[in-house]
Amino acid sequence: MKSTVFSVACASVLLFGTANALAGEQYSEPSGTQVGVLIEVAASAAQERQLARYGYTSLAKAERSITIDGQTRHINVVRMETIAIRVGEKTVTWTFDTLGTASFPLSKIIPGTDQVTVYVDENPMYRGGR
The missing domain is CATH 2.60.40.2280 (Heavy-metal resistance protein CzcE)
Structure with a gap:
């Protein structure tokens, strides 16, 4: 029983540790190219709102x-x-x-x-x- 609990605890640490490491990579600073894409997306959304001026x-x-x-x-x-x-x-x-x-x-x-x-x-x- 103790070895099962220990195995589950180890698996949890490995699983959550890996997930946190991957999440940290996801939220890193955007590169210059990514910033350019974000600006294009924001401009496109603003243009769509202007086109929807009639509803x-x-x-x-x-x-x-x-x-x-x-x-x-x-x-x-x-x-x-x-x-x-x-x-x-x-x-x-x-x-x-x-x-x-x-x-x-x-x-x-x-x-x-x-x-x-x-x-x-x-x-x-x-x-x-x-």
Whole structure:
């Protein structure tokens, strides 16, 4: 029994000692090349956020649904609202995360909707108040 406990203790020391040594290598100072890659990744992420200035597709449950047809000229949304937009046979669920954007063509997010303008109202939850 004592030899089994001793064997398990030795194996644990070897296992955790090796894991710690490997972890130490993982967190060493980045080289010049690694720093360059990190800067590129950060710049790419910033560019993606700029491209998403109209919001993004969402898997969240839509708060409401809007159908776009040939007669639709505009839609009114609220910033941070998630809406299911139906165009023909296709539906897109979109969250309008549009800080600083008051209106834009719907075609920026859904091709073939050139005639429709999206008007974005500020969400009352984010308005400053007294």
